[in-house]
Amino acid sequence: MATDTQNPVPTAGTSVPGDLGRNLGMALRGYQGRFEAAVDGMPAGIRGYQVLSTVVHRDPANQQALGAHLAIDRTVLTYLLDTLVDAGVVQRIPDPADRRARKIIATESGVKTLAAFEERVAAAEADLLSGFSAIEAQTLGSLISQLAASVHQAQPGTNPCDAMDNVP
Template identity: 70%
Template sequence: MSESLQTLQTGPSAAAPGDFGWHLGMVLRGYQFLFEEAVEGMPAGIRGYQILSTVLHRDPPNQQALGAHLAIDRTVLTYLLDALVDAGVVERVPAPSDRRARKIVATDNGREILAQYEERVATAESELLSGLKEPEADTLATLIARLAMDVHRSQPGSSPCEAMDHLP
């Protein structure tokens, strides 16, 4: 047995191969529970929040780019956008680069709503990370972001929503 594998398998808190997935699943479940509570009342729920946040913070050039960024099927995205338009938080406008395409923009109401929900989400995230010291939480967030981008680059069609739906 290699020395690194022996080291990994010794001690009362040693993680066995496969434990990483269980740990990620538990953290994701905890996050999902807190996130769902934080966005309660948001038109289209978690996905509505993610769409509105992406529209405001990433400014995708058109509806297709928005769907690709969030890995949301275009048919599903249409229904979600309909709900957000009906709620008055976004609107569809002609994309400047292609008048046949639509760009999704936030309304003033959408900006106000997102600011309120971002405070709630930030509180939920702080609650989830409350067992860590602040530098540890910052390091974890940085490392998870880097790892997520690596996975996204290597598997660009992967949907985080599907991953959550298929957790055991």
């Protein structure tokens, strides 16, 4: 590691143990502020966006699978879904495979709402990554996705919202 003997700060491009955590935290903080602004006005905010996005793009089998995918406690999910149902963006229907369970589906209004907020979120993400070329941004996204999948596989119950809520 190259350092100046008068100023023991690592030079650009070098890192020391612990820098990864600091850098991830700084990136997450930058993302969180932009994401919160982008979903301002979304029923139930960030979590409402995540639920609606998961319902539309992942089509979880039922309410329990939705909660497991997002690592949201079932009691919290119930209140969250109540808010989204009251806003008219999702509805609960009997699960065709198990009539005792409920499947969550997006309403037509919910699909339109999500599309509008996805544009805002995409713009916020583009702003965060504006210092990267398109290839660098795509590579970063791919690498972070791989890292997230690895962490999720090792710790399947980990709640990503806890990380965002506790960024120093």
